[in-house]
Amino acid sequence: MKFNLKIWRQEGPELPGAFRDYTVDNIIPEMSFLEMLDALNEELIRKGEEPVAFDSDCREGICGTCGLVIDGMAHGPKLACTTCEVRMRVFEDGCTITVEPFRAKAFPVIKDLVVDRSAFDRIIGKGGYVSENTGSAPDGNAIPVPKDIAEKAMDSAACIGCGACVAACPNASASLFVSAKISQFALLPQGHAERKSRAQKMVGQMDAEGFGNCSNHAECEAACPKGISIENIARMRAEYMRSLR
Amino acid sequence: MSTKLLQSTIGRKVLAAISGLALVGFVVVHLAGNLTLLLPDGGAAFNAYAHKLASLGPLLWVARAGLLVFFVTHVLLAIGVRLDEKRARPDKYAVTASKGGPSKQTWSSRSMLVTGVVILLFVPLHVWMFTLNQGTPHATVEVHGEQVKDVYLAVVTAFKNPVKAWAYVAVMVILGFHLRHGFWSAFQSLGMLSPKCTPAIYTAGVVFAALMAVGFLILPLYMLYFGPDPETLRAVVSGP
Numbered sequence: 380m381k382f383n384l385k386i387w388r389q390e391g392p393e394l395p396g397a398f399r400d401y402t403v404d405n406i407i408p409e410m411s412f413l414e415m416l417d418a419l420n421e422e423l424i425r426k427g428e429e430p431v432a433f434d435s436d437c438r439e440g441i442c443g444t445c446g447l448v449i450d451g452m453a454h455g456p457k458l459a460c461t462t463c464e465v466r467m468r469v470f471e472d473g474c475t476i477t478v479e480p481f482r483a484k485a486f487p488v489i490k491d492l493v494v495d496r497s498a499f500d501r502i503i504g505k506g507g508y509v510s511e512n513t514g515s516a517p518d519g520n521a522i523p524v525p526k527d528i529a530e531k532a533m534d535s536a537a538c539i540g541c542g543a544c545v546a547a548c549p550n551a552s553a554s555l556f557v558s559a560k561i562s563q564f565a566l567l568p569q570g571h572a573e574r575k576s577r578a579q580k581m582v583g584q585m586d587a588e589g590f591g592n593c594s595n596h597a598e599c600e601a602a603c604p605k606g607i608s609i610e611n612i613a614r615m616r617a618e619y620m621r622s623l624r
Numbered sequence: 625m626s627t628k629l630l631q632s633t634i635g636r637k638v639l640a641a642i643s644g645l646a647l648v649g650f651v652v653v654h655l656a657g658n659l660t661l662l663l664p665d666g667g668a669a670f671n672a673y674a675h676k677l678a679s680l681g682p683l684l685w686v687a688r689a690g691l692l693v694f695f696v697t698h699v700l701l702a703i704g705v706r707l708d709e710k711r712a713r714p715d716k717y718a719v720t721a722s723k724g725g726p727s728k729q730t731w732s733s734r735s736m737l738v739t740g741v742v743i744l745l746f747v748p749l750h751v752w753m754f755t756l757n758q759g760t761p762h763a764t765v766e767v768h769g770e771q772v773k774d775v776y777l778a779v780v781t782a783f784k785n786p787v788k789a790w791a792y793v794a795v796m797v798i799l800g801f802h803l804r805h806g807f808w809s810a811f812q813s814l815g816m817l818s819p820k821c822t823p824a825i826y827t828a829g830v831v832f833a834a835l836m837a838v839g840f841l842i843l844p845l846y847m848l849y850f851g852p853d854p855e856t857l858r859a860v861v862s863g864p
Contacts (some may be wrong), residue, residue, distance in 0.1 A: 385718075398718065451721035458725045477719045484712050547723070549734065550705070551712035552633075582634055591712030592633040592705045594733065595809040601727035608726075610818050617815030619634045 380406040380467055383475040384419065386431055389488050392495075396488065398477070408468035412455060413438060413445060415467050432491040438463040440604060443539030446546065447492055448479040453543035453602040461541065461604040481546035485553070485588045496542045498588040499556060503540075505584040506577035507560045509569050522568050535562035537605040547602030550591030555599035557585045558615035559607050565618050575622040582619050633708070636701050641813035643698040644806055650691055651799075655839045662846060666857065667776025668767055675772040699744055706737050728826065732805040739802040746795045754778060765858065774858075781854040783847035792844040800837025807832050 381404045389396025403419050410418070413435050420430035436444035440461040447462045449455035455465040470476060478492065486494040524532075536559075544555035561581055564570025570577070593612060600609050629635030657677075660669040677684060722729045732739075752758050760778035764771045783789045807829030811817050817825060 387718075448717060448719075451717060451719035452723050456723065458723060479717055479719070482713055482715050482717055484714055549720075549729070550709040554633075582632055586631075586633050589712060590633075592708045593637060594705060594709075594736065595728065595805070595812045596733050597726055597728040598722060601723035601725045601729075606726075608819055609812065610822070613812050613815045613817045615815070616634050616638065616813065619632070620638060620815065623628055623635075 380408060380470075380472045382406060382415070382467075382470065382473070385475060385477045386492070387479045388431070388491055389480075390490065392487055392489055396491075406467050408466065410467045411438065411463055412447070412449065412465040412467065413463050432489075432493050434493050435463055440464045441539060443541035446481055446494075446541045446543055448481060448546055450477055453481065453546035454541075454604055458601060459604055459606045461539075464604075481542055483542075483545050483551035483590065485551070485590050486542060486545060494542075496540075498590070499540050499542065499553070501588065502553070502557055502581055502584045503560065505580040506573065507564075507581065509564060510573060524567060528566055532563050532566040535559045535566065535607065535611055538563075538603075538607055539605060541604060543602040543604060544599035544607075545590060547598045548591065548593070549596055549598065550594055552593040552599075553585050553588070553590040554593040554612045554615065555603060555607060555609065557581055558611035561615045561618055562611045565614060574618060578615070578618040578622040582615070636704060637813040638815075640698060640701040640705070641810035643694040643701070644810045646694040647691075647698060648803070648807065648810070650694075651803075651836055655836060658843055659839065661776070661779060661843050666852070667765070667774070667780070670776045670779070671765055671767050671772055671774060674775040675767060675770070678773070695747070699740070702737060702740055728805075728808075730805065732801045733809075736802060736805055739798045742795060742798045743802060753782060761854070763858070777854060777857060779843075780847055780851050780857060783844045783851065784854060786848055789844035789848040793841040796837050796841040799840070800833045803833035803836055804830055 381402065384401045384403060385398045386401060387396055388399045401419055403415060403422070406415050406418065413433070416431060416433060423430045433447060434444050436442045438445075440463060443461075445462040446454060449462070449465070454460055454462045456469060457465055480486075480488050480492045481494050481496075483494075485498040486496055489495050538556060538559040540556065542553075542556070545551055545553050548554075561578055564577060565574055595609070595612075597609050600607065629639060657673050658670075660673055661667070663669045680687075753760060754775065757773070757775075757778060760782050761774075763774040763777050765774040765777070766772075783792070808817075808822070808826045809829075811825050812822070
């Protein structure tokens, strides 16, 4: 397969960037989007040009490191899919594909398609954990948790922190990420002791990082590679209002 | 608590939802009153309704003040969300697209500010025209043996003008689009939704928005094409 690519190139933070056109040929349909970019980079290196910088790690959809905006959609056109899991067969042979970095003030571009998502780490640092004394592991059934609640908490905990929700949100809001991280604890008894301070501090940090407000477009849920529901955002709001009491 | 509400993005969403739902309540009551315009009684029921409202005295002013507070709050919060949006993504995407699936991104949801501004401009004009009775005939009429302001005549006269009637229709369609996203969104903002009830509330929002828009826009169209002639209206009513 052959593709025309419009890729955002930016040498560094604060430097002006621009799209550059590339053409890749002999792409196997089973190749992932990142393997296609690898092929492009090998070609660029051969020609002595600067390869395109992009993030990736596990390349099996579980680490949350990769993330590109492909034709205006975070992680490309497929639902519940990370960029590394997008196969080239979903694109039409010979088409033009626009590739941009995740764009948000809170996610500054480091280089080309790589953005700094440490804002998420700072939000987690404010309360995305349960304070526990270290020691031997507690008995698995010491605290009973109903099956359906456990499942819901697990669904929230499926968030891999890739930032696609922010990238896809028309307002660049981090509501889906923060709400999933608040929900996974709010649903479980272990998380209840610190639920008020957690909601206050994590939401406070989310706002301080400069993410936008949520307009309930639910585009984040569509972009989320783990299909995390906006039910979490509703729960985060309820948790936050409860924390004010 | 109130400062925290205004300072956090979540608090502002909750306030926008509460003020929005209060305005939704007003719209429902307003439409219920207006539908008396369709009764073939020469405006007796509508004038009686208008007179009843006017005779509430101080209570009416409390209601008006409350509405104004909700309206202004809703507008200011909406402007705030838009400013957040501009600040949060200074560099725009070259290409944007919705991924579909569970996304509820529609023209409605993307145009809340535009449709909101249209409503914001419409409301003072509407108050000027019918509440302050400007550019519409001043007259009184007898209802249940009492001389009251003839609001019915003002409405009939105003909507015999096709430009005014069709402008009202256009604004009501826009109100419908605003409510289409606004109705379900308010419940989501209040943290009340779950996957079980979201589809039901979302559908209810679409139906509600359509009902409100159609309910309101029927009135100017009815007056324009089937309404009584304002010139002969009162002669007919007071005739034998």
